[in-house]
Amino acid sequence: xxxxxxxxxxxxxxxxxxxxxxxxxxxxxxxxxxxxxxxxxxxxxxxxxxxxxxxxxxxxxxxxxxxxxxxxxxxxxxxxxxxxxxxxxxxxxxxxxxxxxxxxxxxxxxxxxxxxxxxxxxxxxxxxxxxxxxxxxxxxxxxxxxxxxxxxxxxxxxxxxxxxxxxxxxxxxxxxxxxxxxxxxxxxxxxxxx
Amino acid sequence: xxxxxxxxxxxxxxxxxxxxxxxxxxxxxxxxxxxxxxxxxxxxxxxxxxxxxxxxxxxxxxxxxxxxxxxxxxxxxxxxxxxxxxxxxxxxxxxxxxxxxxxxxxxxxxxxxxxxxxxxxxxxxxxxxxxxxxxxxxxxxxxxxxxxxxxxxxxxxxxxxxxxxxxxxxxxxxxxxxxxxxxxxxxxxxx
Numbered sequence: 001x002x003x004x005x006x007x008x009x010x011x012x013x014x015x016x017x018x019x020x021x022x023x024x025x026x027x028x029x030x031x032x033x034x035x036x037x038x039x040x041x042x043x044x045x046x047x048x049x050x051x052x053x054x055x056x057x058x059x060x061x062x063x064x065x066x067x068x069x070x071x072x073x074x075x076x077x078x079x080x081x082x083x084x085x086x087x088x089x090x091x092x093x094x095x096x097x098x099x100x101x102x103x104x105x106x107x108x109x110x111x112x113x114x115x116x117x118x119x120x121x122x123x124x125x126x127x128x129x130x131x132x133x134x135x136x137x138x139x140x141x142x143x144x145x146x147x148x149x150x151x152x153x154x155x156x157x158x159x160x161x162x163x164x165x166x167x168x169x170x171x172x173x174x175x176x177x178x179x180x181x182x183x184x185x186x187x188x189x190x191x192x193x194x
Numbered sequence: 195x196x197x198x199x200x201x202x203x204x205x206x207x208x209x210x211x212x213x214x215x216x217x218x219x220x221x222x223x224x225x226x227x228x229x230x231x232x233x234x235x236x237x238x239x240x241x242x243x244x245x246x247x248x249x250x251x252x253x254x255x256x257x258x259x260x261x262x263x264x265x266x267x268x269x270x271x272x273x274x275x276x277x278x279x280x281x282x283x284x285x286x287x288x289x290x291x292x293x294x295x296x297x298x299x300x301x302x303x304x305x306x307x308x309x310x311x312x313x314x315x316x317x318x319x320x321x322x323x324x325x326x327x328x329x330x331x332x333x334x335x336x337x338x339x340x341x342x343x344x345x346x347x348x349x350x351x352x353x354x355x356x357x358x359x360x361x362x363x364x365x366x367x368x369x370x371x372x373x374x375x376x377x378x379x380x381x382x383x384x385x
Contacts (some may be wrong), residue, residue: 003277048325063272066272067272121322124371130343130348131347131365132345132346132347132348134346139276150334150346153332153333153334156304156306163332184334185333185334185337185344185345185346186333186334187270187302187333187337187346187348188345188346188347188348189272189273189274189348190273190275190347190348190349190365190366190367191347191349192275193366
């Protein structure tokens, strides 16, 4: 059936991209499970990780993105600080343009000791509708997505952060309080799917 | 062209602000108060940027293009795919300007990256005006004001129909062919 042009145009508000993408899981819904291989060769299962931690922070990161790289120190520090409280930080590199050996070298150079997973074919990025780096998802022990968005609002200067959104979310989660801002946004580098 | 309302058409893209074009040489030859004022005006306009836009300013700027199809593109100098996509935008503007296309660029670079922005524009010589996202405020508010579905990834483009209606958002780097296809659809539509 041929639809009138006006209807087609009204319905045409869509995202064009070089990839098919699922809807992002809503806050409060089960986070899609995945199993990936870490850059040290170990298998990582989200379902397993959530069972043994108070929260799992999944961070889509990159080796070449200035926005992601601006957060290397913050990611390392947050992983260490919240690791003491039973929170596991995990990095995922879904960029087709950044091979595993580059991800290994990058982690070594920046002292990123948390597990970093390579996401071949950006399947996990698609599952989460992750758009850019850095982009963060927080999952609670029952496997529910509790926070999605940025680490904070100031990529340029960590000392001038006024909205430490990831910290706020983790603090609320660890103290069984509602997360005031469960979805946040910031500019970042598109995940390179092609 | 009858389909392009000249009343709302700012300067032609090909003569878009180039006020910085070697103003300094002239400045030395000018004397007196008028000369100082003129020199100050020229000196203040050495930027290739058409100005700063916050969310409200962007809405107003888009309204000036009513009657045209608008391709609004957000980019940054640190964004490699943005730089790769940029020449396609100029090509589109040149190819479809007469049919009523207006490309508008908005740099999301921080104020500290202004020199990189100017250098990029100097090298690119874009055929369309480029603005800078105004400093201050939370980026999330700006991102949401453009489109709720935008996660902040760059590059990011929005296509508006001639009546100002948002017709499509385009996430990530697009090929010239893909952009052209969508632009042509809107140029060919009646509204």
